[in-house]
Amino acid sequence: MKDPRVRKLCKQLVTYSCALKLGERVLIEMFGHQPELVATLIEEVYAVGAQPVVRLRDMTVQRALLRGATAEKWDFEAENDAALLRGVQAYIGIGACMNGFETSDVSAEKTTLYSKHYSGPVHGKIRVPHTRWAVLRYPTPATAQEAKMSLEAFEDYYFNVCTLDYAKMSVAMDALVERMARADKVHIKGPDTDLTFSIKGLPPIKCDGKVNIPDGEVFSAPVKTSVNGVISFNTPSMYNGVEFSGIRLTFRDGKIVEATANRTQRLNQILDTDEGARYVGEFSFGVNPFVTEPMLDTLFDEKIAGSFHFTPGHCYDTCDNGNQSDIHWDLVCIQRPEYGGGEIWLDDELIRKDGLFVPAALQCLNPEAFR
DSSP states (O other): OOOHHHHHHHHHIIIISOOOOOOOEEEEEEEOOOOHHHHHHHHHHHHHHHHEEEEOOOOHHHHHHHHHHHHHHHHHHHHHHHHHHHTOOOOEEEOOOEEEEETTOOOOHHHHHHHIIIIIIIIIIIIIIHEEEEEEOOOOOHHHHHHHHHHHHHHHHHHHHHTTTTHHHHHHHHHHHHHHOOEEEEEETTTEEEEEEEEETTEEEEESSSSSSSSSEEEEETTTOOOOOEEEEOOOEEEEEEEEEEEEEEEEEEEEEEEEEETTTHHHHTTTSSGGGGGGEEEEEEOTTOOOSSSSSHHHTTTTTTTEEEEEEEOOOOOOOOOOOOOOEEEEEEGGGGGTTEEETTEEEEETTTTEEEEEGGGGGGGGGGO
16 A cells, blocks of 8 residues: 555645646656655656656666766767756656765766766756756665664654645745845854855745755855855765765855865865856755754755755856856755854844844744744
Protein backbone atom coordinates (compact mmCIF):
# COMPACT_ATOMS: atom_id res chain seq x y z
CA MET A 1 0.00 0.00 0.00
CA LYS A 2 1.37 3.39 -0.95
CA ASP A 3 2.21 5.83 1.82
CA PRO A 4 -0.57 8.49 1.79
CA ARG A 5 2.06 11.10 2.65
CA VAL A 6 3.71 10.45 -0.72
CA ARG A 7 0.40 11.10 -2.47
CA LYS A 8 -0.08 14.36 -0.54
CA LEU A 9 3.43 15.54 -1.43
CA CYS A 10 3.02 14.69 -5.12
CA LYS A 11 -0.35 16.41 -5.35
CA GLN A 12 1.16 19.51 -3.75
CA LEU A 13 4.05 19.52 -6.23
CA VAL A 14 1.76 19.17 -9.24
CA THR A 15 -1.16 21.41 -8.29
CA TYR A 16 0.45 24.04 -6.02
CA SER A 17 4.21 24.24 -6.62
CA CYS A 18 4.16 23.82 -10.42
CA ALA A 19 0.44 24.59 -10.93
CA LEU A 20 0.30 22.29 -13.94
CA LYS A 21 -2.52 22.85 -16.40
CA LEU A 22 -4.25 20.82 -19.08
CA GLY A 23 -1.94 20.05 -21.99
CA GLU A 24 1.27 21.26 -20.35
CA ARG A 25 4.44 19.17 -20.09
CA VAL A 26 6.64 18.67 -17.02
CA LEU A 27 10.13 17.20 -16.90
CA ILE A 28 10.58 14.96 -13.85
CA GLU A 29 14.27 14.35 -13.14
CA MET A 30 15.10 11.81 -10.42
CA PHE A 31 18.61 11.44 -9.02
CA GLY A 32 18.32 8.12 -7.19
CA HIS A 33 15.92 5.20 -7.08
CA GLN A 34 12.44 5.96 -5.74
CA PRO A 35 9.98 4.33 -8.15
CA GLU A 36 6.95 4.79 -5.86
CA LEU A 37 7.48 8.54 -5.73
CA VAL A 38 8.03 8.90 -9.46
CA ALA A 39 5.06 6.68 -10.32
CA THR A 40 2.80 8.66 -7.98
CA LEU A 41 4.01 11.93 -9.49
CA ILE A 42 3.21 10.59 -12.96
CA GLU A 43 -0.32 9.68 -11.81
CA GLU A 44 -0.88 13.16 -10.37
CA VAL A 45 0.43 14.79 -13.55
CA TYR A 46 -1.96 12.73 -15.67
CA ALA A 47 -4.80 13.55 -13.24
CA VAL A 48 -4.65 17.24 -14.21
CA GLY A 49 -4.38 16.48 -17.93
CA ALA A 50 -0.68 17.27 -18.22
CA GLN A 51 2.11 15.17 -19.76
CA PRO A 52 5.11 13.83 -17.79
CA VAL A 53 8.58 13.43 -19.28
CA VAL A 54 10.87 11.38 -17.03
CA ARG A 55 14.65 11.18 -16.71
CA LEU A 56 16.10 8.71 -14.17
CA ARG A 57 19.69 9.34 -13.13
CA ASP A 58 22.12 7.59 -10.80
CA MET A 59 24.89 9.36 -8.87
CA THR A 60 27.37 6.49 -9.27
CA VAL A 61 26.92 6.86 -13.01
CA GLN A 62 27.08 10.65 -12.71
CA ARG A 63 30.41 10.38 -10.83
CA ALA A 64 31.87 8.27 -13.63
CA LEU A 65 30.66 10.77 -16.22
CA LEU A 66 32.07 13.74 -14.31
CA ARG A 67 35.50 12.22 -13.82
CA GLY A 68 36.14 11.67 -17.51
CA ALA A 69 34.05 14.31 -19.24
CA THR A 70 35.40 16.97 -21.58
CA ALA A 71 33.93 20.35 -22.38
CA GLU A 72 32.74 18.96 -25.71
CA LYS A 73 30.85 16.15 -23.95
CA TRP A 74 28.97 18.57 -21.68
CA ASP A 75 28.32 20.97 -24.59
CA PHE A 76 26.64 18.11 -26.47
CA GLU A 77 24.49 17.10 -23.47
CA ALA A 78 23.66 20.72 -22.72
CA GLU A 79 22.45 21.30 -26.27
CA ASN A 80 20.10 18.31 -26.08
CA ASP A 81 18.80 18.91 -22.56
CA ALA A 82 18.33 22.61 -23.26
CA ALA A 83 16.11 21.69 -26.19
CA LEU A 84 14.10 19.39 -23.92
CA LEU A 85 13.65 22.09 -21.28
CA ARG A 86 12.51 24.58 -23.90
CA GLY A 87 9.72 22.16 -24.74
CA VAL A 88 8.28 21.85 -21.22
CA GLN A 89 6.47 24.31 -19.02
CA ALA A 90 7.55 22.90 -15.64
CA TYR A 91 10.34 20.95 -13.98
CA ILE A 92 10.46 18.77 -10.85
CA GLY A 93 13.93 17.71 -9.72
CA ILE A 94 14.32 15.12 -6.94
CA GLY A 95 17.46 14.05 -5.12
CA ALA A 96 17.29 10.68 -3.37
CA CYS A 97 20.94 9.74 -3.16
CA MET A 98 22.29 6.92 -1.04
CA ASN A 99 25.61 8.72 -0.51
CA GLY A 100 25.79 12.50 -0.35
CA PHE A 101 29.57 12.32 -0.83
CA GLU A 102 29.44 10.20 -4.01
CA THR A 103 31.11 12.90 -6.12
CA SER A 104 33.54 14.12 -3.44
CA ASP A 105 36.56 12.75 -5.31
CA VAL A 106 35.71 14.52 -8.56
CA SER A 107 38.38 17.18 -9.09
CA ALA A 108 37.61 20.89 -8.86
CA GLU A 109 38.59 21.25 -12.52
CA LYS A 110 36.00 18.66 -13.57
CA THR A 111 33.21 20.14 -11.43
CA THR A 112 33.99 23.60 -12.81
CA LEU A 113 33.81 22.16 -16.32
CA TYR A 114 30.36 20.75 -15.52
CA SER A 115 29.16 24.08 -14.09
CA LYS A 116 30.40 26.13 -17.05
CA HIS A 117 29.35 23.81 -19.86
CA TYR A 118 26.24 22.05 -18.52
CA SER A 119 24.50 23.20 -15.34
CA GLY A 120 24.96 26.91 -15.99
CA PRO A 121 23.64 26.87 -19.58
CA VAL A 122 20.87 24.33 -18.90
CA HIS A 123 19.61 25.10 -15.41
CA GLY A 124 20.85 28.64 -14.83
CA LYS A 125 19.81 30.06 -18.18
CA ILE A 126 16.79 27.97 -19.16
CA ARG A 127 15.21 25.96 -16.34
CA VAL A 128 15.28 28.65 -13.64
CA PRO A 129 14.07 31.66 -15.67
CA HIS A 130 11.79 29.93 -18.17
CA THR A 131 9.94 27.11 -16.37
CA ARG A 132 7.82 26.73 -13.25
CA TRP A 133 10.10 24.52 -11.22
CA ALA A 134 10.40 22.76 -7.89
CA VAL A 135 13.38 20.89 -6.52
CA LEU A 136 13.43 18.67 -3.46
CA ARG A 137 15.18 15.86 -1.64
CA TYR A 138 13.54 12.60 -0.63
CA PRO A 139 14.25 10.56 2.52
CA THR A 140 16.98 7.94 2.24
CA PRO A 141 19.32 6.42 4.84
CA ALA A 142 21.93 8.94 3.70
CA THR A 143 19.73 11.99 4.35
CA ALA A 144 18.63 10.53 7.69
CA GLN A 145 22.30 10.18 8.66
CA GLU A 146 22.99 13.78 7.64
CA ALA A 147 20.12 14.84 9.91
CA LYS A 148 21.42 12.54 12.67
CA MET A 149 18.07 10.73 12.84
CA SER A 150 16.70 7.26 12.30
CA LEU A 151 15.14 6.81 8.86
CA GLU A 152 11.64 6.55 10.37
CA ALA A 153 12.09 9.70 12.45
CA PHE A 154 13.51 11.59 9.48
CA GLU A 155 10.59 10.52 7.27
CA ASP A 156 8.13 11.89 9.85
CA TYR A 157 10.11 15.13 10.06
CA TYR A 158 10.44 15.37 6.28
CA PHE A 159 6.74 15.06 5.48
CA ASN A 160 5.77 17.49 8.27
CA VAL A 161 8.23 20.08 6.96
CA CYS A 162 7.52 19.62 3.26
CA THR A 163 3.72 19.59 3.41
CA LEU A 164 3.11 22.40 5.90
CA ASP A 165 0.48 25.06 5.27
CA TYR A 166 2.40 27.16 2.75
CA ALA A 167 -0.62 29.35 2.10
CA LYS A 168 -0.54 30.49 5.75
CA MET A 169 3.20 31.08 5.55
CA SER A 170 2.73 33.11 2.38
CA VAL A 171 0.41 35.57 4.13
CA ALA A 172 2.84 35.92 7.04
CA MET A 173 5.66 36.76 4.62
CA ASP A 174 3.89 39.79 3.18
CA ALA A 175 4.96 42.16 5.95
CA LEU A 176 8.63 41.24 5.50
CA VAL A 177 8.33 41.70 1.74
CA GLU A 178 6.87 45.16 2.31
CA ARG A 179 9.63 46.14 4.78
CA MET A 180 12.45 44.91 2.54
CA ALA A 181 10.96 46.77 -0.42
CA ARG A 182 11.41 50.04 1.50
CA ALA A 183 14.95 49.27 2.62
CA ASP A 184 18.25 50.63 1.40
CA LYS A 185 21.08 49.66 3.74
CA VAL A 186 21.43 46.20 5.31
CA HIS A 187 23.81 45.70 8.24
CA ILE A 188 24.53 42.18 9.51
CA LYS A 189 26.33 41.75 12.83
CA GLY A 190 27.47 38.59 14.59
CA PRO A 191 30.50 36.59 15.65
CA ASP A 192 33.33 37.54 13.28
CA THR A 193 30.70 39.18 11.07
CA ASP A 194 30.23 42.85 10.27
CA LEU A 195 28.79 43.30 6.80
CA THR A 196 27.00 46.15 5.04
CA PHE A 197 25.34 46.38 1.64
CA SER A 198 22.37 47.96 -0.14
CA ILE A 199 19.25 46.26 -1.48
CA LYS A 200 17.70 49.51 -2.74
CA GLY A 201 15.59 49.02 -5.86
CA LEU A 202 15.89 45.22 -5.83
CA PRO A 203 12.54 43.50 -5.27
CA PRO A 204 12.06 41.11 -2.34
CA ILE A 205 10.64 37.74 -3.37
CA LYS A 206 8.78 35.38 -1.07
CA CYS A 207 9.33 31.65 -1.49
CA ASP A 208 6.19 29.98 -0.20
CA GLY A 209 6.19 26.43 -1.51
CA LYS A 210 6.20 27.13 -5.23
CA VAL A 211 9.91 26.56 -5.94
CA ASN A 212 11.95 24.61 -3.41
CA ILE A 213 10.53 21.97 -1.11
CA PRO A 214 10.81 22.51 1.79
CA ASP A 215 10.36 26.23 1.34
CA GLY A 216 10.35 29.25 3.59
CA GLU A 217 12.51 32.23 2.70
CA VAL A 218 12.23 35.82 1.55
CA PHE A 219 15.12 36.89 -0.66
CA SER A 220 16.49 39.93 -2.41
CA ALA A 221 19.96 40.71 -3.75
CA PRO A 222 22.62 43.23 -2.86
CA VAL A 223 23.47 46.07 -5.19
CA LYS A 224 26.39 44.32 -6.87
CA THR A 225 29.24 46.60 -5.79
CA SER A 226 27.81 47.65 -2.41
CA VAL A 227 28.98 44.76 -0.22
CA ASN A 228 31.73 45.58 2.27
CA GLY A 229 33.03 43.89 5.38
CA VAL A 230 33.47 40.38 6.73
CA ILE A 231 31.06 37.46 7.10
CA SER A 232 31.61 34.09 8.78
CA PHE A 233 29.26 31.16 8.18
CA ASN A 234 28.55 28.72 11.02
CA THR A 235 26.71 26.11 8.94
CA PRO A 236 28.64 23.49 6.94
CA SER A 237 27.89 23.42 3.22
CA MET A 238 28.12 20.69 0.60
CA TYR A 239 29.23 21.73 -2.88
CA ASN A 240 29.46 19.05 -5.58
CA GLY A 241 29.96 16.33 -2.98
CA VAL A 242 32.63 18.19 -0.98
CA GLU A 243 31.93 19.44 2.55
CA PHE A 244 33.04 22.95 3.50
CA SER A 245 33.01 24.44 7.00
CA GLY A 246 34.29 27.59 8.66
CA ILE A 247 33.83 29.66 5.51
CA ARG A 248 34.91 33.28 6.04
CA LEU A 249 34.60 35.88 3.28
CA THR A 250 35.97 39.42 3.10
CA PHE A 251 34.30 41.83 0.68
CA ARG A 252 35.48 45.07 -0.84
CA ASP A 253 33.10 47.00 -3.13
CA GLY A 254 31.05 43.88 -3.75
CA LYS A 255 33.91 41.50 -4.53
CA ILE A 256 35.19 38.63 -2.40
CA VAL A 257 38.84 39.61 -1.94
CA GLU A 258 39.69 36.96 0.66
CA ALA A 259 38.12 33.55 1.29
CA THR A 260 39.14 30.91 3.83
CA ALA A 261 37.63 27.64 5.05
CA ASN A 262 38.60 24.12 6.02
CA ARG A 263 39.40 23.67 2.32
CA THR A 264 40.67 27.13 1.40
CA GLN A 265 42.28 26.15 -1.90
CA ARG A 266 39.19 24.28 -3.13
CA LEU A 267 36.97 27.16 -1.99
CA ASN A 268 38.97 29.65 -4.02
CA GLN A 269 38.95 27.38 -7.05
CA ILE A 270 35.14 27.50 -6.97
CA LEU A 271 35.14 31.26 -6.51
CA ASP A 272 37.45 31.57 -9.52
CA THR A 273 34.97 29.76 -11.80
CA ASP A 274 34.25 33.10 -13.48
CA GLU A 275 34.15 36.80 -12.64
CA GLY A 276 30.64 36.68 -11.17
CA ALA A 277 31.51 33.90 -8.71
CA ARG A 278 33.24 36.44 -6.45
CA TYR A 279 30.18 38.69 -6.35
CA VAL A 280 26.85 37.97 -4.66
CA GLY A 281 23.54 37.18 -6.33
CA GLU A 282 21.22 36.68 -3.35
CA PHE A 283 20.55 37.70 0.24
CA SER A 284 17.75 35.89 2.05
CA PHE A 285 15.97 35.43 5.38
CA GLY A 286 15.25 31.80 6.34
CA VAL A 287 11.85 31.54 8.06
CA ASN A 288 10.58 27.94 8.03
CA PRO A 289 9.53 27.35 11.67
CA PHE A 290 9.91 23.57 11.42
CA VAL A 291 13.44 23.55 9.96
CA THR A 292 15.66 24.20 12.95
CA GLU A 293 19.01 22.37 12.65
CA PRO A 294 21.50 22.03 9.78
CA MET A 295 21.76 18.69 7.98
CA LEU A 296 24.34 19.42 5.26
CA ASP A 297 21.64 19.87 2.65
CA THR A 298 21.15 23.38 1.30
CA LEU A 299 17.50 22.83 0.40
CA PHE A 300 16.78 22.37 4.11
CA ASP A 301 19.52 24.47 5.70
CA GLU A 302 18.75 27.70 3.82
CA LYS A 303 15.20 27.66 5.26
CA ILE A 304 16.27 27.30 8.92
CA ALA A 305 14.28 29.55 11.26
CA GLY A 306 16.54 32.33 12.52
CA SER A 307 19.03 32.01 9.66
CA PHE A 308 20.03 34.02 6.62
CA HIS A 309 21.99 33.05 3.55
CA PHE A 310 24.34 34.98 1.32
CA THR A 311 25.06 33.62 -2.14
CA PRO A 312 28.19 33.97 -4.23
CA GLY A 313 27.29 33.69 -7.89
CA HIS A 314 24.34 34.07 -10.21
CA CYS A 315 21.33 36.20 -9.31
CA TYR A 316 17.75 35.23 -10.08
CA ASP A 317 15.98 36.94 -12.97
CA THR A 318 13.16 37.90 -10.61
CA CYS A 319 15.66 39.95 -8.58
CA ASP A 320 18.32 40.89 -11.09
CA ASN A 321 21.31 42.76 -9.66
CA GLY A 322 23.29 42.18 -12.85
CA ASN A 323 25.56 39.44 -11.52
CA GLN A 324 26.05 36.54 -13.93
CA SER A 325 27.89 33.34 -13.06
CA ASP A 326 27.86 29.60 -13.60
CA ILE A 327 27.67 29.05 -9.84
CA HIS A 328 24.99 29.86 -7.26
CA TRP A 329 26.12 28.78 -3.79
CA ASP A 330 23.83 29.49 -0.84
CA LEU A 331 25.95 29.85 2.31
CA VAL A 332 24.00 29.77 5.56
CA CYS A 333 24.50 31.49 8.92
CA ILE A 334 22.21 30.73 11.88
CA GLN A 335 21.79 33.63 14.31
CA ARG A 336 19.90 31.96 17.15
CA PRO A 337 21.60 32.30 20.58
CA GLU A 338 22.87 28.72 20.65
CA TYR A 339 24.74 29.47 17.41
CA GLY A 340 26.29 32.70 18.66
CA GLY A 341 23.44 35.13 18.03
CA GLY A 342 23.52 38.15 15.77
CA GLU A 343 21.54 41.07 14.40
CA ILE A 344 20.15 42.19 11.05
CA TRP A 345 19.36 45.87 10.58
CA LEU A 346 17.46 47.45 7.70
CA ASP A 347 18.48 51.09 7.49
CA ASP A 348 18.51 52.10 11.19
CA GLU A 349 15.87 49.63 12.38
CA LEU A 350 16.71 46.38 14.17
CA ILE A 351 14.76 43.78 12.22
CA ARG A 352 15.93 40.52 13.72
CA LYS A 353 17.94 39.80 16.86
CA ASP A 354 19.23 36.36 17.83
CA GLY A 355 17.03 34.78 15.17
CA LEU A 356 13.73 36.42 16.16
CA PHE A 357 11.99 39.27 14.35
CA VAL A 358 11.69 42.38 16.52
CA PRO A 359 9.10 44.73 14.87
CA ALA A 360 5.53 43.85 15.83
CA ALA A 361 4.47 43.60 12.17
CA LEU A 362 7.07 40.87 11.54
CA GLN A 363 6.58 38.75 14.64
CA CYS A 364 4.04 36.63 12.73
CA LEU A 365 7.09 34.99 11.12
CA ASN A 366 8.63 33.89 14.41
CA PRO A 367 8.31 30.14 15.08
CA GLU A 368 5.88 30.59 17.98
CA ALA A 369 3.30 32.06 15.61
CA PHE A 370 3.10 28.69 13.81
CA ARG A 371 2.66 26.55 16.90
